[in-house]
Amino acid sequence: MPLPFAVLLPLLAQVGPTGTQIQAPLDMPKRKTVVSAPAITPPSPVAKRLGECLDLAQSDPAAAVTIATGWRAGTKGSARVPAGHCLGLALSAQQSWLPAEAAFLEARADTSVTDQADRARLGAMAANAALAAGNADRALTLLDTAHAEALAAADARLAGEVAIDRARALVALKRDSDASAALAEARTNAPSNATGWLLSATLLRRQGKLGEAQGLIERAAVLAPLDPDVGLEAGVIAVLGLRDEAARRSWQSVIAAAPGSDQARIAKQYLDQLGPDTSPSTR
Numbered sequence: 001m002p003l004p005f006a007v008l009l010p011l012l013a014q015v016g017p018t019g020t021q022i023q024a025p026l027d028m029p030k031r032k033t034v035v036s037a038p039a040i041t042p043p044s045p046v047a048k049r050l051g052e053c054l055d056l057a058q059s060d061p062a063a064a065v066t067i068a069t070g071w072r073a074g075t076k077g078s079a080r081v082p083a084g085h086c087l088g089l090a091l092s093a094q095q096s097w098l099p100a101e102a103a104f105l106e107a108r109a110d111t112s113v114t115d116q117a118d119r120a121r122l123g124a125m126a127a128n129a130a131l132a133a134g135n136a137d138r139a140l141t142l143l144d145t146a147h148a149e150a151l152a153a154a155d156a157r158l159a160g161e162v163a164i165d166r167a168r169a170l171v172a173l174k175r176d177s178d179a180s181a182a183l184a185e186a187r188t189n190a191p192s193n194a195t196g197w198l199l200s201a202t203l204l205r206r207q208g209k210l211g212e213a214q215g216l217i218e219r220a221a222v223l224a225p226l227d228p229d230v231g232l233e234a235g236v237i238a239v240l241g242l243r244d245e246a247a248r249r250s251w252q253s254v255i256a257a258a259p260g261s262d263q264a265r266i267a268k269q270y271l272d273q274l275g276p277d278t279s280p281s282t283r
Contacts, residue, residue, distance in 0.1 A: 160190025228263035
């Protein structure tokens, strides 16, 4: 469920081959969602109720909060988990990060200790709410636990996805070397997750390793060709590598793929800074 908290990150001025200053994002792109899939596999009637609640969380978060709160109050034990899951997502949609974190943690506490994968997912959701609130230390603690639970559940893909979130928290804590190790694990255990490749490219670009970054962003583009964050990063890597026209194509693709988005607005700013296309084919 896309959440409306994308922001323009701190900028680092870089000089392109034409002398134009390109404002390249200094930090790693923010996670766009708190969770990508339901944390549990409930019986069919509960699944239907959960699905309806999650849909409402997208269209009317306030109403979903009311419904999920009542649902959770009327249940006990593990039956509270789907209601807490929905409540956390609805609160996240309102950017109420601390209450969302608490809701996810309560749902995790209601989950059986034998359901390691579900506990890992809910813990990761809580951690992402904490990270969105600016509490990177607490987020990392939660993610370390979630990572251990995913490994205990023998769910390598989940462990890889949690590793991506660990990398975000580690970057926020200025622990880039540890973030690099986490992303290497993510690329191994969750190789089809484009975000792991995107963030790996971003981190390498920040370190000035443009050749390595180029290979990773190309892989991200294969996995998610229409992802505007991938297009933005591909353009930044290209312009820092003195490839203005490749950068221009990447940013133009962002505007075409996601018109009206924050990413399209940033891409337009980059194109304006790059200046008009003066290649021979345009003359």
